[in-house]
Amino acid sequence: MTNFIVKKVAVLGAGVMGAQIAAHCVNAKVPVVLFDLPAKEGAKNGIVLKAIENLKKLSPAPLGNKEDAALIEVANYEDNLDVLAGCDLIIEAIAERMDWKHDLYKKVAPHIGANAIFASNTSGLSIEKLAEGFDAELKSRFCGVHFFNPPRYMHLVELIPTAATKPAILDQLETFLTSVLGKGVVRAKDTPNFIANRVGIFGMLATIHEAEKFGLSVDVVDDLTGAKLGRAKSGTFRTADVVGLDTMGHVIKTMQDNLQDDPFFGVYKTPDVLAKLIEKGALGQKTGAGFYKKVGKDILRLDTATGEYVPGGAKAADIVARILKEKDPVKKFKAMRESTNPQAQFLWAIFRDAFHYIAFHLDSIADNARDVDFAMRWGFGWSVGPFETWQAAGWNTIAQWVKEDIEAGKALTDAPLPAWVFSAPVAEKGVHTPEGSYSVTKNAYVPRSDVAVYERQQFRAPVVGAGGEDPKTAGTTVFEDDSVRLWHSGDEVLVISLKTKMHVIGDGVIKGIQRALAEAEKGFKGIVIWNTDAADGGAFSAGADLQSALPAFMAGGAKAMDPIVKELQDTFMAMKYSNIPVVAAVAGLALGGGCEMALHASKRVASIESYIGLVEVGVGLVPAGGGLKEAAVRAANESKGNDILQFLKTGFTNAATAQVSKSALEAKAMGYLKDDDVIVFNPYELLHVAKVTARSMFDAGYRAPLRRPVTVTGRYGWGTIRGQLVNMRDGGFISAYDYQLGDTIAEIVSGGDIDQGSVVSEQWLLDMERKAFVSLLNNPKTQERIMGMMQNGKPVRN
Secondary structure (H helix, E strand, O other), X not given: OOOXXXXXXXXXXXXXXXXXHHHHHHHOOOOEEEEEOOOOOOOOOHHHHHHHHHHOOOOOOOOOOHHHHHHOEEEEOOOOHHHHHHOOEEEEOOOOOHHHHHHHHHHHHHHOOOOOEEEEOOOOOOHHHHXXXXXXXXXXXXXEEEEOOOOOOOOEEEEEEOOOOOHHHHHHHHHXXXXXXXXEEEEEOOOOOOOXXXXXXXXXHHHHHHHHHHOOOHHHHHHHHOHHHOOOOOOOHHHHHHHOHHHHHHHHHHHHHHOOOOOOHHHHOOOHHHHHHHHHOOOEHHHOEOOEEEEOOEEEEEOOOOOOEEEOOOOOOHHHHHHHHOOOHHHHHHHHHHOOXXXXXXXXXXXXXXXXXXXXXXXXHEOOHHHHHHHHHHHXXXXXXXXXXXXXXXXXXXXXXXXXXXXXXXXXXXXXOOHHHHOOOHHHHOOEEOOEEEEOOOOEEEOOOOOHHHHHOOOOOOOOOOOOOOOOOOOEEEEEOOOEEEEEOOOOEEEEXXXXXXXXXXHHXXXXXXXXXXXXXXXXXXXXXXXXXXXXXXXXXXXXXXHHHHHHHHHHOHHHHHHHHHHHHHHHHHHHOOOOOEEEEEEEEEEOHHHHHHHOOOEEEEEEEEEEEOOHHHHOOOOOOOHHHHHHHHHHHHHOOOOHHHHHHHHHHHHHOOOOOOOXXXXXXXXXXXXXXXXXXXXXXXXXXXXXXXXXHHHOOOOOOOOOOEEOOHHHHHHHHHHHHHHHHHOOOOOHHHHHHHHHHHHHHHOOOOOOOOEEOHHHHHHHHHHHHHHHHOOHHHHHHHHHHHHHOOXXXX
């Protein structure tokens, strides 16, 4: 085993991408120095300092914790080039000008360490041309590393070698990007705009062309090409506005300048509507107008015929929406192609154009079909890649339809589909098979990468048609019902996977946890709570299942909820005091009861994208699964003899204001994760790290914590917090009912109307939680909030 440890990263260029790449390095605890030109006025590092300050304002937030912005080291090319010698990875991220990049490379090359990797974050310039002028040694350590914006959230990084790049360098960089920064790496060929932007921008241009042809407005196109297709909900034109129309223009220009021999070259013409918007300075979201314009609270759309902004909001025709809801891709595509509705014809046309394009260019832009699919899924937010879509809809049928359209002059070019589309082995098996994905250059199926880092992913990103283990059925099932599956992979760790919608916690989940605790004691080293959709943005748990508890409430009133809540509390306490370590593998939403489930685990292993909080006040309730009890316990433990109230304020405020962390790093600052809890950057590694953690705890002789009494602030703490609540209510910051809920939370976390410094049991606090919860259920205002949430999915403020 050879370790490649990146001790420090340098990012050259403090523009939008450079600053955000630096921010994500800091998120991952990688020391980073951010360079830019010396400022002409004021502080010499003013450009970098301004960029770092701007990171705190960006949304979505590039930093997991805004305070970490101070950890980015600042530098300029005049005074600090010597710092580069201590950097293991140097990423250039300046503007897309070949001449500017070459000028910078001449400046920095003499200062780059002998073993450092040098990489350009270009979005489409030739890596081979960028490397011209390097000596052979530096050329062997140079490659393209293309992050997608925003780099914290977009999973894709394209890795593009030159002919001279050492294979070991690429493996090292892929390992760092995958495990440390949490990225999905696709190796691309050195062709203009690489894979994702090449296919994605072509797709946008083809969509604009076909929308014009079928007379569809921008809002209808976005409704058709967004979530209904399993793509980014912003669709086509809204996505262009977010990316920036000038940025899109640059990417199109790269295609115009370098792809004159491409039979699709005519499509690369900048659409007139786009050219006019750029000319006017209407560059999308950053200028307040593009294909859309916000006027007050209204979002207006561009009327492409007149150039004026008009009211938007038009949706797909009902008949087309029904076609798109069809689960069987074969039936869906048949209906789309045969429909006479212009919207359906438009959809078939954009799919046909995409299939035509990726088939024609596969051999030149990517090693295999899987890389194209991953690039589009991870870089453009598609739920299914274009080759996967084609194969699922019937490879040979779709190929024949595309061929017919080309011959009938309906396609964007008359270039025929390549012969491999209709030949063995693809005509028999498709492009994705269990043995691998089709490579045109090798005329063979290429297996997945065997770089060692992927051993950390028990379930790698799936590919439609490629088979592979399904996490929903993998391993040995110990128990399964509609709520949970308990299973293992023969590795001494019992996994609990929740099956409920949003993984809400009802009676079935509670019984499943109880069963898991009993099973684990018989012969497992640990329990991991992990859900099969953790890497796909699924929730850890959205909390208690109010819907399933409704019949008990309707039949027996609020009192009937008491034993249900008691069983939840007892189950979570059994987790906390289990002698078999329980590790919560948290990813996505962990709200209310989901947060409390994580709090009562022996340890938490959390994806960076974990959004954790006690949000019960939104439905007029207070946390009753031990969340407030844990706030009191942790405050008492952290105070170490000092005034407990100072340590209690964070826990109280979090619950009373229903604050949710915007990252796992922020969850640590809020106290929902402990300092020794583990944060994982690649969601595909979450299960592996959680299992390793559970086993290592057991092997180190884990014992459950002893039950200790809790020192509380009593009426002193309650009264102090109440005073602040009164000011907030009287100042109009919170409603009278928010005040009542806040006061109830203050009472519980303080231990109630008892003396300051009193010592109580955890059960005392749990009983207070439960009593308050049941009492609030009888309140009409709480019932209003619950019904509002169940009907509209939004909190009611009353």
